[in-house]
Amino acid sequence: MIKGISAAPGVVIGIALTITEEELVIPKFISTFDLEEARLGQAIQSAKLELNSLRAKTLETLGDDKAQIFDAHMMILEDPELLKQTLTKIKKESVNAEYALNAVANQFIAVFEGLEDAYLKERASDVRDVTSRLLCTLLKKKKISLENLSEPVILITRDLTPSQTASMDRKNVLGFLTDIGGKTSHTAIMARTLEIPAIVGLGNFSATVKDGDRIAFDGETGEVKINPTSEQIEFFTSRHNAFLEKKKEQDLMIGLESKTLDGFHIELAGNIGTPRDLDALHRNDAEAVGLYRTEFLFMDRNSMPSEDEQYHAYSEVIKGLKGKNCIIRTLDIGGDKKLSYLDIGEEANPFLGYRAIRICLREPELFKTQLRALLRASIHGPLSIMFPMISSLEEILAVKTIWNEVKAELNEKLVPFALDIQLGIMIEIPSAAIISDILADHVDFFSIGTNDLTQYTCAVDRMNEKIEYLYNPYNPGLLRLIHMTIKNARAKNKMVGICGSMAHQKDLVPLFVGMGVSELSMSAMHILSTRKIIRKLVKSDCEKLVIEFLKLGTADEVKKLLN
Numbered sequence: 001m002i003k004g005i006s007a008a009p010g011v012v013i014g015i016a017l018t019i020t021e022e023e024l025v026i027p028k029f030i031s032t033f034d035l036e037e038a039r040l041g042q043a044i045q046s047a048k049l050e051l052n053s054l055r056a057k058t059l060e061t062l063g064d065d066k067a068q069i070f071d072a073h074m075m076i077l078e079d080p081e082l083l084k085q086t087l088t089k090i091k092k093e094s095v096n097a098e099y100a101l102n103a104v105a106n107q108f109i110a111v112f113e114g115l116e117d118a119y120l121k122e123r124a125s126d127v128r129d130v131t132s133r134l135l136c137t138l139l140k141k142k143k144i145s146l147e148n149l150s151e152p153v154i155l156i157t158r159d160l161t162p163s164q165t166a167s168m169d170r171k172n173v174l175g176f177l178t179d180i181g182g183k184t185s186h187t188a189i190m191a192r193t194l195e196i197p198a199i200v201g202l203g204n205f206s207a208t209v210k211d212g213d214r215i216a217f218d219g220e221t222g223e224v225k226i227n228p229t230s231e232q233i234e235f236f237t238s239r240h241n242a243f244l245e246k247k248k249e250q251d252l253m254i255g256l257e258s259k260t261l262d263g264f265h266i267e268l269a270g271n272i273g274t275p276r277d278l279d280a281l282h283r284n285d286a287e288a289v290g291l292y293r294t295e296f297l298f299m300d301r302n303s304m305p306s307e308d309e310q311y312h313a314y315s316e317v318i319k320g321l322k323g324k325n326c327i328i329r330t331l332d333i334g335g336d337k338k339l340s341y342l343d344i345g346e347e348a349n350p351f352l353g354y355r356a357i358r359i360c361l362r363e364p365e366l367f368k369t370q371l372r373a374l375l376r377a378s379i380h381g382p383l384s385i386m387f388p389m390i391s392s393l394e395e396i397l398a399v400k401t402i403w404n405e406v407k408a409e410l411n412e413k414l415v416p417f418a419l420d421i422q423l424g425i426m427i428e429i430p431s432a433a434i435i436s437d438i439l440a441d442h443v444d445f446f447s448i449g450t451n452d453l454t455q456y457t458c459a460v461d462r463m464n465e466k467i468e469y470l471y472n473p474y475n476p477g478l479l480r481l482i483h484m485t486i487k488n489a490r491a492k493n494k495m496v497g498i499c500g501s502m503a504h505q506k507d508l509v510p511l512f513v514g515m516g517v518s519e520l521s522m523s524a525m526h527i528l529s530t531r532k533i534i535r536k537l538v539k540s541d542c543e544k545l546v547i548e549f550l551k552l553g554t555a556d557e558v559k560k561l562l563n
């Protein structure tokens with residue numbers, strides 16, 4: 001049995017489809033101009049049809065922001081210079097279309113790759129993608145597309161980007177397994193949001209699997225078996241049945257209160273990345289949105305979403321919640337989330353670099369546009385706004401100055417907005433957790449981002465599977481920081497939630513309840529199981545558990561205590 005890092009639960013048995021970008025062999029032969037011009041024209045027409053259908057499908061399932069990837073590809077396909085130079089080469093050298101196209105496209109790619117500007121550099125991969133689509137048609141090779149699979153498969157690959165994960169054919173992708181990535185990489189987070197069973201960080205796994213191999217895996221334990229024996233299939237099948245049974249039991253929690261036996265309510269909220277994720281939240285009876293990661297609206301496109309586009313996305317979520325509260329987080333770009341059109345430069349340590357609020361404070365127009373869109377959307381229902389990666393009081397004060405400027409500008413233009421918007425910060429950097437008693441005076445709420453708080457407290461990159469053993473939620477130092485933050489918020493009567501992946505970890509929930517947390521926010525799929533746990537707890541017992549925890553010095557001891 002091979003073991004990786006659990007990304008999203010679910011037990012799956014199915015056939016492997018390995019995804020490696022195959023090197024295309026480009027033939028060179030003498031041909032006539034008319035024939036090759038016609039072949040190239042047909043390939044372009046067929047690529048246009050493919051792109052149109054991919055765009056329509058993506059628009060329907062994932063919305064306009066994701067669909068725009070294909071607009072960029074269409075523009076390259078219609079680029080007059082690429083076509084002109086390819087035809088000239090065919091004519092001058094009497095060569096075949098694929099040879100000429102490949103040679104011309106490689107020159108374009110080399111030029112883009114040599115540019116300083118990160119946005120233009122990124123265009124190289126778009127040209128490569130479009131060229132490979134055309135070459136596949138000319139060479140009659142099938143291009144593997146994750147959006148359109150013909151049968152149910154388990155995808156095996158070295159890595160997936162968050163956007164590839166978002167655009168997967170959800171009907172036919174039974175699950176996916178990747179060589180790299182950690183539990184809180186955004187690919188893993190996306191798998192949980194989309195409820196696709198997945199394991200990441202499997203080392204060199206993709207090299208050991210062939211297409212058509214039978215694979216069985218358990219997304220919860222991280223265990224995988226290639227070509228399982230009949231006994232092993234029986235084992236995974238019984239796990240699968242147990243998983244379904246557990247889901248059925250969890251459904252009994254729909255409509256019940258998230259209250260401990262002694263009557264303390266813990267709000268169970270959901271994390272979303274796009275308005276479409278609301279369906280899953282409603283299905284799982286979420287009480288609010290505790291984290292709307294707005295950066296997904298900014299990703300996989302060629303330009304910033306306009307104020308109106310942002311206003312529509314935020315309004316859609318607020319309206320969809322029908323009176324339940326919505327915490328929308330301002331742009332958290334940087335780290336493992338990049339924008340092709342915003343040059344943040346090459347960084348040795350992107351997670352310690354130019355990211356989130358640091359970018360927004362340096363790019364006030366970008367920040368103000370988002371704040372205006374949020375303020376305008378606030379008339380549709382209860383809204384809280386949260387700022388990511390806060391490391392100091394100075395940053396909160398700078399944010400508030402901009403916030404007040406934006407409100408004054410809207411007032412002047414008589415644009416309506418709600419007056420009771422709550423402002424909060426993510427506590428995900430130790431320097432903020434340590435002065436949380438002071439920060440609590442300046443904001444309405446805290447939400448603890450344990451994904452980043454773990455990496456910054458324990459100095460362990462959340463993306464690096466080699467040091468995953470140090471990315472340990474039982475680390476007593478990390479848990480003490482969380483405890484301290486909750487205590488400081490409570491002392492000032494401020495709401496304090498947890499929205500990182502630790503929020504749904506079964507054995508930690510009693511500890512968080514004992515510490516006094518008011519809200520836990522998680523992927524939709526974990527809400528009902530967490531409600532089930534909360535309904536069995538007695539708060540005073542949980543408080544005693546915290547006293548016991550404070551005596552411990554090792555992660556193993558903490559783990560044992562919580563078990």
Ligand code: PEP
Pocket residue numbers: 184291293332428448449450451452453499500501
């Ligand atoms: C976190 O850091 O815990 C968090 C919720 O934010 P993100 O995972 O988007 O960095």
Ligand code: MG
Pocket residue numbers: 388428449451452
């Ligand atoms: Mg974070």
